[in-house]
Amino acid sequence: MTVQGIHGNAERSALATVRQGLSLTPEFRKGLGVTLALAVVATVGKIIVPIAVQQTIDQGLKSGRPDVAYITWAVVVCAAAVLLTALAAYVMNVRLYKATESSLATLRVRGFRHVHDLSVLTQNSERRGALVSRVTNDIDQISSFMQWGGLMIIVSLGQLFVATVLMLVYSWQLTLLVWICFIPLMIALPRFQRLLSRAYTVVRERTGDMLAAVSESVVGAAVIRAYAAERRTAERVDKAVNANRAAQTRAQTIVGFVFPLTEIVAAVAIAGIVLLGVRLGLSGDISQGRLVAFLFLVTLFVSPLQTATEVLNEAQNAVAGWRRILGVLDTPPDVADPGPKGVELPRGPISVAFEDVDFAYPGGAPVLREVSVRIPPRSRVAIVGETGSGKTTFAKLLTRLMDPVAGRVTVDGHDLRDVRFSSLRERIVMVPQDGFLFDGTLEQNIRYGKPSATREEIALALTELGLADWLEGLPAGLDTPVGQRGESLSAGERQLVALARAYLADPDLLLLDEATSAVDPATEVRLARALEGVTRGRTAVSIAHRLSTAENADEVLVFDAGRLVQRGPHAELVGQPGVYADLHASWVSAARS
Amino acid sequence: MASKVTSAVMRQGLRVLGVAVRTEKAVFALAVLASAVYGGMTVASAWALGWATENVVLPAFAEGRVGAGALWAGAGFILGTALLKALGVAGRRILAGVMQYRMQARSRRDVTKQYLRLPLSWHHRHPTGQLLSNASADAEAAWAPLAPLPMAVGVIVMLVTAAVAMVFTDLVLALVGFLIFPAIAVLNLVYQRRLSPLATRAQQLRAEVSEIAHESFDGALVVKTLGREDLETERFQRRAHELRDANIAVGRVRGLFDPMLEALPTLGVLAVLAVGAMRLSGGAIGSGDLVQVAYLFTLLAFPIRALGWVLAELPRSVVGWQRVQAVLDATGSMDYGTREAAAQEAGPAALEVRGVSYAYGEAEVLHDVAFEVPAGRTVAIVGPTGAGKSTLVQLLVRLVDPDRGAVLLDGADLRELAYGAVASSAALVPQQTFLFDDTVRGNVALNLDTPDEDVWAALRLAQADGFVARLPEGLDTRVGERGASLSGGQRQRVALARAVVRRPRLLVLDDATSSVDPQVEAKILYGLRDAAEASTVVVVAYRMATIALADEVVYLDHGRVVDRGPHEELIERCAGYRNLVTAYEREEAERAAIEVAGVTGEELEEEIEKEIAGEEEEVSA
Incomplete structure (x- = not known):
């Protein structure tokens, strides 16, 4: 890879x-x-x-x-x-x-x-x-x-x-004279352009700093007040604003000096034309009309050279673009859709198999090693392990957000790499921990799971998930705006919407990555029960952050340091000394201390 | 009607320019002086050329010889006027920049000062994006016309000088100029007015295209996991095509007017030649005069457009200035009393919440909330999502003031305390962690001059010393914008250290360890309890481990205190509280029971439904 x-x-x-x-x-x-x-x-x-x-x-x-x-x-x-x-x-x-x-x-x-x-x-x-x-x-x-x-x-x-x-x-004599006057300037132009380009780069950087500093005074408003850090923030902003101003002024000063140079050179050329032209005229080499026309022709040199630094700068930016x-x-x-020649999965319960799967991030140590497991259709699987044990990697491989470094993942016997994305994404849906929402209403966000869904279907989905009460409590119901990235809702509410969105998509395999971690316990329990009902007949995989998810699963997969170390039903695992028993003990003590 | 609106905008725009001129009098005066030199010298350079033609070139051809004096004088005039003109251009450009950037910086500093001064309730009413653009794009737009302003003033000088020069040269040729130059100015004004709304629309669409890309890439994981790439591409493409059409509309106007503006002075020169020829034959002017006027036309053609540039920028400038001014005019501030923090009163503070209500706009979220926390005690605030816990917490450290009732710290109403007094006694760790783009040390110490040992001690208490020690530069590691280089749990622990390093007499934790592993959280909580300088602690939490540390629990639901007392008592008598905190355990117990009884799936579901219904009854009761 x-x-x-x-x-x-x-x-x-x-x-x-x-x-x-x-x-x-x-x-x-x-x-x-x-x-x-x-x-x-x-x-x-x-x-x-x-x-x-x-x-x-x-x-x-x-x-x-x-x-x-x-x-x-x-x-x-x-x-x-x-x-x-x-x-x-x-x-x-x-x-x-x-x-x-x-x-x-x-x-x-x-x-x-x-x-x-x-x-x-x-x-x-x-x-x-x-x-x-x-x-x-x-x-x-x-x-x-x-x-x-x-x-x-x-x-x-x-x-x-x-x-x-x-x-x-x-x-030809006067032409030579004009070119001799302008050539040094032409040679110097790229040098000026580099100078200017560097100055503009500094301006861009300082502008970025300035925007970051200003944004702190807005985004960090609560913390700044809580710690009476207004003066300190104001000083940081002033510094950034002034540094930005200084950089802008410096760039403008360079432009200010370079720009009129062309006019001076043109004046030198014109004076030269008059001096030399008169002498040529005296010897009969040029007519007076042609001599005067030269004075006008020199002005045609001015604008190309005046704009040249800017043009060169733009050219450089465009090439970079x-x-x-x-x-x-x-x-x-690197995780490519096989396209029309790929496999279309028929609808129905999904089985998954990991066959000797290894995964490592590019240039990193392996994070998943020799994982082999079969998840039968309609089963409810919980994945547990400490932070960094490989749980989320497992989930990402199962949904083909990444491909294994070695081994293969199959669904219904097909290598995931051969399955069409359109089919795969329809049948396997993951709900990530951070419920990202789009700026719009609740309804629009849930509909994202199934663009053809009617308002009634959306309301029904929320009811089936046991969220009707929550919905009623919202000021504008389904029309409640969620704000940018859903920030008008609480973290828990965002997770509820993300879950409803995935549920509406009606997948055959639903994968929850700590998808209800920020929801209050009573709601979470209610949600878990509702999910149990609605996922019946489907395959459900949950990355668990609390005890009961694991206890209720048909099978628990225990990860430790990138390896699948234990598997089996809760009742069986909890009795054996091992990673699961330790984890279980720490959960119990945290919940009941 | 439309023209009325426009002239009103123009008047307002000129008023905005007046503000800048009054604020930066000296710079503006110098810039105008430089620009006047530039304007005058532009006309003078044409005159020098005419003089050289008349007194050097033509005599040389006519008489076959030329005086050295006239020759060098001609060259000297040409070079001298050019040098002065160049100086004028440099001065005009540099000083215009100085003025523009100074005004921009001033607006930005003033706006940010307002952001820091205005109360948090004002911030709640204004979206972040709008506030950021007030300080960046709007401040820039407000002062954009300052860049071409000195040049425009210089052009006016140039036009007056040119008019005088032409009138003195020949009245008939001057008339050609009086026809052509106003025509250029008017044409350019029409151009800018036609262009301005189109350019604004294109700019707006560019921002929208960028917003869509931002949002879509931010939500890339959702797009991918639901396979909505086509939908997103369609959404982006729709706006990208609108932008394309808007840009083409801009291009049509530019494509039409630019060549016209270029052709007009050229036609003027040709007219000068035709009219001039007749005047020459009449003997009214010399050939040198003809060359001078023709040359003047070629020189004036471009700068005269500066007038249009200033006028074109005015509408945008007015809008930008109004937006900036709206922030500067915003009233409402948090008034502070004169009582200093009771510094002599070492040790934990006593807190009392007395009949407090608070509303966001119309919607009241806290109703008559009252409880007290004796010095040195720990109180947990517990309640379902949306109960008003975070709002209550903001009142405790006076981020906002209650609409009714009062919050008292050691018996003193928070509103009577001097600025900084609340912050020096109480520390809040909010739910949403915010870190500054600064070092770890800077984020923990903020405005304090804290010795490193104390910073490390605070980090240790927050269980953050381990990972901070492993950072490449330890305390000096910069955490990036909003702490982007740290994980969520790490950010929370740094924010916690920021609170405890102050040895606050009141520590308020709003679900401040939600991203921290339970085991680590337990260590933090025990550490806090055992810390030498005991604090009064108010903690918002769901987790049993956290609640168990509290001496008392305040159960909040729908903005009211439903019940309060020790956990053991509440769990006995308060159904809502019991339901919330024992949800996991009860569920587990029920399952165990069901498993023992060996009920089927359907029966289980019925059981659950009954249970849910029962719960709801209890809650409503």
């Missing part, structure tokens, strides 16, 4: 990254040639003014008296050209937006789906926020680059190119 971390892709070159990224978005490449051709037309529009100025001075004013008819004709032609290039720019923009947004939306959804397809282990190897960034910020960076930065690169290079060509037509999203898509789901 390989390590499940999401690929970093740091080694892939920038060009290869972009090429591979583009290959994933066919919508973008379709019609790209036309879009680029339009961009070229739009760029050519930039040299209309210098040409018009040159024509006016050299042709219109040639005779000493202005040739008004010629100038008017030239201006009309140029104006038509301007309108044409504006139209080209409009069509190009709309095409570009449509193509990039469509292709990036596809990529976004693909990335999202892929994150869900990754195994639990891979998902947990990364912070949630970082995973979210892959389908939000990273894509946004690519999109803003494609619509602005990338376009700017094409337009800027085009602008420099057509300006240079026209300059060469007018005077591509790398990260490709990193997700290139990470194979």
Whole structure:
């Protein structure tokens, strides 16, 4: 088994990254040639003014008296050209937006789906926020680059190119002069960009710190008051806010100094043109119109170079964004759905078998060793053991959240790895200890277990679970909003909803991972009895955190240090000296001391 | 109507800008000065070019020679104006940033100070996400127009100077300018107004897409175990496609207006050439003047858009500012008395709860609750889920004040005590553990200057010394945001150490060891009882082991004290209490009995139903 971390892709070159990224978005490449051709037309529009100025001075004013008819004709032609290039720019923009947004939306959804397809282990190897960034910020960076930065690169290079060509037509000497003035700046630009990029990185970090500090004053409101830690918190917030401000100011200062450099260089070039141009004019190498046109052509160098640091910065961010999203898509789901050729399990009671199963987290010591056990259909199994004994690992292997390192897990005789996910998830459902709820109403959350369920079915499910009283006590009944992650409910209530959700899904094997640990004892007992009734005829596996679950099970599986050390009914195990008897004794003393 | 609303927004927006200008007078004045230099020099640079054309280039071609003086003067003018302009640009940009970031930071500090000052009941009424965005996104939006503001002021200087320069050069050419520049400004304003709602919508959708991804990935385990990947992808895709369409709508407007804004000044230059040619033939102007005006047009075309940027940011700014202001204007604070904590009274404190009621909005959750805890005693508060235990506990340490009744510590109403006095006598360990993104030591000591031995002693008492010693940097290990690098049980034990290190005279534990193994919990409880500095302890619990340590039990149900007394007495006379705490044992006993009798499954179910019905009767009785 390989390590499940999401690929970093740091080694892939920038060009290869972009090429591979583009290959994933066919919508973008379709019609790209036309879009680029339009961009070229739009760029050519930039040299209309210098040409018009040159024509006016050299042709219109040639005779000493202005040739008004010629100038008017030239201006009309140029104006038509301007309108044409504006139209080209409009069509190009709309095409570009449509193509990039469509292709990036596809990529976004693909990335999202892929994150869900990754195994639990891979998902947990990364912070949630970082995973979210892959389908939000990273894509946004690519999109803003494609619509602005990338376009700017094409337009800027085009602008420099057509300006240079026209300059060469007018005077190679002055062209050389202009380039000599601008080349040192061009060489220095990547250096400035690195400086700026570092400064922005610091800003991002400080902004993160600032948000974290501010959030403490909100999320920790109760603790801060209970311990009169207001002043201390305020000082921490002030420090973080000020550090953030300092970083922002520093980045802005760099921009402030770099940005006007281009104007100074342009002025040097213009002064040089005047000095050298006059000398060339005296020797008859250049006309006065061409000389004046040069002054206008130099301005075409300014905006590409002024925006270059920003464009380079965006390009860098976009490549990093591509790398990260490709990193997700290139990470194979190591617990993969066999797809349509997989086995469909028929409905009905489920039997499970573990055959010499080993499990270890990547790079870690084994946490489950040589586990072999058969769980017959319709049986009620309790799993007990101390924290870290392998109980939850067993549950995750049984629900195929992870695959064993060695051995195999079978249901109804089929290797779990061959069973279609759609079939597997329908028949085997686990209720995890932390009942995660979605922001919405109680009804919406329970319906998540069975999207087609009616309101009546949902109410009935709660009644069958013995939770009708609890439901009646809620202010808005099934319409009670649960809040983000269900935080408007108590931990115990969240578990009740999670349980109802799983029950509504109507699985043939229900696996409870300490699913009622935060519920009060009276409710828990009532729930346990109700569950016993409703799971009759199904296979039920519970990770137990209290005595009676184990006592009521048909069979108890006792885990210790990753091994299945004892198994059998409670009555039998409790009499034998061993792990179970010890655990039992500690439970009894905790409950009755 | 719509335009009225907009102009009202504009007026409000300008008022917000006024606040910033008054707050940062000096920086703003310098930024405007720098921007004025930039504006003036932009016009001057065109003038320098015109001068050089008129006095250097054209004479050179006409006369075949040129004076060195005029040549160098021309070059000097061009370079000099450019240098001054560059200085103006740098100053404008840097100072605008200084002003914007200072105002942002000020809002953030003020808002957070309010968060810390306002009572917890205010926090209960406002969702966390909203409060966080008030301090981040809203503070940012409120002051966003400050970035282009000095430039906009500079552009006005630039336009006035340019107008004067053009009028002096030639009135007819100036008229072309007076037509073109207002047209650019108006076009840009229309552009920004059309764009602004679309951009806001796209921004909103971007946030929603991100929210869905966040929630969905947070609940990845549920999605996986129920096999709902398709459903989630569909939900995400719907919003992602809305975002795509919104972005394309933004793109259409941008795609239309950007080329128009670019074409307009170009057409202006062409108009200048056409009109200029006629003026030249009339002898009203020289060729240098023509070049100067044409050049001015190319220079002014871009900066004039800054006016539109400021105006476009105003609506967002107004909304952000109003949200920030709503927090700053929030009233209600916890008033403190003047009585200091009875520091001389060493040893445990006496607590009395006198006829206390408390409501969240309309819903009263505590009704006339009364009990007392003599100094040095331990009282357990027991009750079913939702009985009001956590609310009661918050009243005991004055996180909130009761609507009626009073809580007294050593005979003094908590409301009469000075700020900090309750915290120095009483310590609460809440149900939901909160750790700061700080070291273990910082989390335990907080604002106290506690020696390490005491920190270790507290950790030992909380059974946390073992795992803290094994952390890579011991007490100096940072626990991450909200203690993310620790397990739930570890976080609870650090929070417990935070309470006991203060040697509180009243210790309040709200189900504070729920994530700790029973064996470890027992050790903690015995340790607390045997600690040298005995405290008065109030503990919320379900577990028998915890309840057994209490001298007295207060049984709470539906916000009322149903009964109180020693555990043994309560279990005799209070049916609800008995049902709750002996639920497991009774169940076990019944099963044993049933097994002995050898009843069938159906009979068992009937038994259970009867039992449940009986229980309910008892409770309602």
